[in-house]
Amino acid sequence: MSVFRIVLIALAGLIVVATALSLVRTDAWWVRMFDFPRMQLTVAAIVVVALYVGSNLWLGDPSWWEWGLFAALAVAVGVQGTQMVPYTSIYPEQTVRANPADAAPDRRLRLVVSNVLMENRDRDRWLEVVREADPDIIAAVETDAWWVETSRELADAYPHAVEVPQDDTYGMLLRSKLPLDRTEVRHLVEDTVPSLLLTVRLRSGEPVTVILLHPRPPRPDIQQDATLRDAELVLAGREAAEEKGPIVVAGDLNDVAWSHTTRLFQRLSGLLDPRIGRGTFSTFHAEHWWLRYPLDHVFHSDHFALVELRRLDPVGSDHFPMLIELELDPSVVPLQEAPETEADDVEEGADMVDEAEEMKAEETPEERREREEEDQ
Structure with missing residues (x-):
């Protein structure tokens, strides 16, 4: 297997994992960081797929697991796109334009x-x-x-x-x-x-x-x-x-x-x-x-x-x-259709507030001071 193909497979794997993590409900920084680069991950995924498909025209047939990985990458593109489509002009406007x-x-x-x-x-x-x-x-x-x-x-x-x-x-x-x-x-x-x-x-x-x-x-x-x-x-x-x-x-x-x-x-x-x-x-x-x-x-x-x-x-x-x-x-x-509270939203929100209160209660004054100094 060529170095080029290995690099593409590694990138595909990273993008799939990052997309999967972005769907996990947690406050952990190493998971929530993947909320942010959806556009970047989508572009990277499309480029990797294009390069992989093109390279297979002259690098030989891929194995079944490679096709499986890149199928997962295609799904990742769909997941990322679904999250971002509302913020494009093809989606209905939520706020009406003033007359x-x-x-x-x-x-x-x-x-x-x-x-x-x-x-x-x-x-x-x-x-x-x-x-x-x-x-x-x-x-x-x-x-x-x-x-x-x-x-x-x-x-x-x-x-x-x-x-x-x-x-x-x-x-x-x-x-x-x-x-x-x-x-x-x-x-x-x-x-x-x-x-x-x-x-x-x-x-x-x-x-x-x-x-x-x-x-x-x-x-x-x-x-x-x-x-x-x-x-x-x-x-x-x-x-x-x-x-x-x-x-x-x-x-x-x-x-x-x-x-x-x-x-x-x-x-x-x-x-x-x-x-x-x-x-x-x-x-x-x-x-x-x-x-x-x-x-x-x-x-x-x-x-x-x-x-x-x-x-x-x-x-x-x-x-x-x-x-x-x-x-x-x-x-x-x-x-205008205002967003409505769903069945689990109130409970989820209460859990988030409780977690913040627990975090503050467990912190010592010194730990809090160090955290706030770091975040400047």
Whole structure:
């Protein structure tokens, strides 16, 4: 057997195993890491299959187990594709497009979500991109005191603000042109990981609830599991479901759009994903076109129609900012099919929260301090 064929067989085996692991329900980092590179694995699988089929035209007949392996690889392509198809234009759009003929500018909410990368100091580029987007609300995460001071240059146009500077990459801030009736800084899972709960008053006078999240991620480089992130998404989903009025949940969720956890969040919250039927809108990593994932999200209740959704220009961060504009329009509620909670979702969510509580209870203060220092 040639070296070339051995390499192809090894790659095929790795892709099949990675695909199988991505279907396992666990919070272990070495399994959950395979939630992310579905596009990359799909492309790699197609290339390997093509090379293998082509090579067999002149390398001789493959054995039965080789055909079995590559049949499994074809199944892996189907599994990966099934997960990603909703984030393509061939899938029905989950959020309806706002009707320009019935435009109501005073009922619109224009939002920019930006993970600035705490050590990024390209303030001019970030300010330029934000000003050009001209949102009603700027929601930023990974903001330290320097970024809070930078954002204050926008204070004339955005007089309403909530600032939570932290030097551990979990700071956040929000600046708004629109009045804020309620501003709460909460810590859903950890004392060091904040989230924001706000009520924004549209120009029409109607209130909209906004939740900003940036949960702690699973990290293969420090062997950090997804336990805490999963729990925060479940808790935020429950909270969103309790809101009866219009609501938007946004932020860097440190999870991909197609993961089981993100879909569980959607079903628990009943919120819509405007990317479904439109594209992935991958925001991370801004400097590596071949290794990008949709980590920055905006979900909304079915009270809204979509006016605009796009990824903005780079700002020196490892994330691209996202821009969304929504229009409050009760007439679209019956036109949109909100995700519904399935039979086991509530129990699964409760288990995730319990696991996070158990993890924190078993940690010593020193272990917690070491974990948080590593994750900076």
